[in-house]
Amino acid sequence: MAAPASVIPLARLALADRPPGQAVAVGAGLGGDGLDWARFRAEVGGTAAALSGCRRGLLCCRDGWRFAVGLFGLLAAGAEVALPPNDRPDTLARLAGECDRVVDDDFGAAPGAWSGVIDPGLAIAFHTSGSTGEPKRVLRGLAALDGEIAALQALWGARLAGAPALSMVPLHHAFGLVFGLLWPLAAGRAVFRRRCDAPEEALRQELAGAVVVSSPAHLTRLDGLAPLAPESRPRLVLSAGAPLPEAAAADARALFGAPVAEIYGSTETGAIATRPRDGGDPAWIPLPGYRVEATAEGLLRLHAPGGTAELADRIAVEDDGFRLLGRADRIVKIxxxxxxxxxxxxxxxxxxxxxxxxxxxxxxxxxxxxxxxxxxxxxxxxxxxxxxxxxxxxxxxxxxxxxxxxxxxxxxxxxxxxxxxxxxxxxxxxxxxxxxxxxx
Missing domain, CATH: 3.30.300.30 (ANL, C-terminal domain)
Known part of the structure; x- marks a missing residue:
């Protein structure tokens, strides 16, 4: 599936024809003013020059602007980007020992020129513990990420045109990275510089017309919070990372005054399907250009533009989509x-x-x-x-x-x-x- 014209492939982001003053990062009182396209290109170019020769870099920025600059600076330098599973000191120290350079919020470089095409064969390495707690390194290439972004743009691009993205999900998480940073950048939408860990922090931001990237960990903690005024409501609230309880979905709809959509996917595949959470238990609908079928064992087989994958989730295919029946590895012998x-x-x-x-x-x-x-x-x-x-x-x-x-x-x-x-x-x-x- 071809990407809509408004989406720029990640490897060619430097060539995007955008006004120099177009906002890349926003955030009232957070130093968002002036974080525009011209400055982004200059800082990425300078960061890439400072990282020349780096083959693998650890990216551990909390600041959304610094994260974006560091990510594309590493890629422009020809480096694989390693993202940590969390920001605990022992985790960062272990991964730093496996990398040439560490790019954090204190990393600085003089402005430079960024005008070349990034090697499309480069990858981003996610580190996830999965359901067992065993560390696992998952590589996703830029082309695979482009395919996911193209599908999301085909589904929601018109609806979210110009909508800044506020991510409550860490950007080192696959869902947070794509929905909270890469998709907005590819589509020319701004991102909030600050990540809001708590719902009350998010509600203090200027959310009018925004898209909120969240998870059940956030949406199950809305008790006691006042609903947003009509003029302050976002366009859409997204949730992924774990099943979203119906009570939490209802609370989110009432609090944010916006539709809630749930995302299903994995670190290996990215987003696979979505469903509206407007009450009830609707079936999952694959993203545009994606197809899902059940294997002979009842497991999910995904056919996506980038290839085919099988997951350990049991499913039932229905006329209007599919339903998740639980993990295959959740059946044990006793x-x-x-x-x-x-x-x-x-x-x-x-x-x-x-x-x-x-x-x-x-x-x-x-x-x-x-x-x-x-x-x-x-x-x-x-x-x-x-x-x-x-x-x-x-x-x-x-x-x-x-x-x-x-x-x-x-x-x-x-x-x-x-x-x-x-x-x-x-x-x-x-x-x-x-x-x-x-x-x-």
């Missing part, structure tokens, strides 16, 4: 029987004593099914009265009416909130840590 962890979680969530629950298989000489539960108000009272051991036995007894013996959790942890990543995704590694110490 005592010779297949146990669907998603099914155990769904049954747990129906109990009056349970607000949220996640189930995992703990490794050991004898694999053990374990559950991490956030009690409901009723459950919290029962837990306080009975203690953790008896409360776990109570839940296990309630589940036994629906599930066979092998599907009943044997170990329990009760928490105020489920451990999650910055985007609201629970990982088995983070959950397993709760079982490393004896139960209180």
């Amino acid at each position: 005592e010779g029987k297949r146990v669907a962890l998603d099914e155990v979680e769904r049954d747990l969530a129906t109990l009056a004593e349970v607000a949220e629950a996640r189930v995992l298989l703990l490794d050991g000489p004898v694999p053990t099914l374990a559950a991490v539960v956030v009690p409901s108000a009723t459950g919290a009272e029962t837990l306080a009265a009975e203690g953790a051991f008896r409360f776990g036995r109570r839940l296990r007894r309630r589940l036994s009416a629906r599930l066979d013996f092998a599907s009943l959790p044997r170990r329990w942890r009760f928490v105020a909130a489920l451990p999650a990543t910055a985007l609201g995704k629970q990982t088995s590694a983070a959950l397993a840590v709760l079982f490393e110490e004896p139960a209180p």
Whole structure:
């Protein structure tokens, strides 16, 4: 699928015919004034010159402007860009040891000239822990990113023309990078210089006509916030990174006064499909030019302009799209029987004593099914009265009416909130840590 005329391939961004004063970054009171196209080109050119000879650079800027300049400065210098999974000092130190240079918010360079074409064969290296917590390096080439951006522009380009992008999602995350920076830059839209970690920070920005890039970790924390006035509302709120609960989608619609759309994808493939969150449970619709089918095993096979990929997500294809049925790696064997962890979680969530629950298989000489539960108000009272051991036995007894013996959790942890990543995704590694110490 060809990119719309208004989208510039990333490798040719320097050749974009844009007014020198066109805004690249905005943000009231954040030094956004003057961060225009002419300055962007000059700073990228100077950064590229300062990074001459770099083959792989670690990019760890929090400031959106510095991140954009550093990203294209590294690419213009011919370097692979390494993005960290988080900004913890030990993570940055480890990755810095694998790179030639580190580009952070303090990196400075004299202005220079940026006029050449970037090598389209260069790639951006994401570092993600996935669902297991094991570090994984994922390379995405500029051509693949161009294909994703072209599909997004075909879907929403006209609707979001001129809309600045405010990202609450870190730019080192694949979703944050594409939706919060690369797509806006390719389409000639501005980005907010400041990343807003908390919803209340985002609401203080000038959001009129903007697009908000968020995640369930943000949209589940809207309680107590006042809705935006009609003249301050964004055009669209996007969410990705983890499933978005319907209650959170409803809260976001009410607070921002704008439609909410959910994105499904992966670090390896980028965005795959979207669905409106205007109530109910609609099917997922593949992006323009994308096609999804189920394999013989019921797994998702993606046909995109850049190639074909298979994911470990089970799906059901319907006339109006497809539905996600859970991860294939969420089916485990216990005592010779297949146990669907998603099914155990769904049954747990129906109990009056349970607000949220996640189930995992703990490794050991004898694999053990374990559950991490956030009690409901009723459950919290029962837990306080009975203690953790008896409360776990109570839940296990309630589940036994629906599930066979092998599907009943044997170990329990009760928490105020489920451990999650910055985007609201629970990982088995983070959950397993709760079982490393004896139960209180």
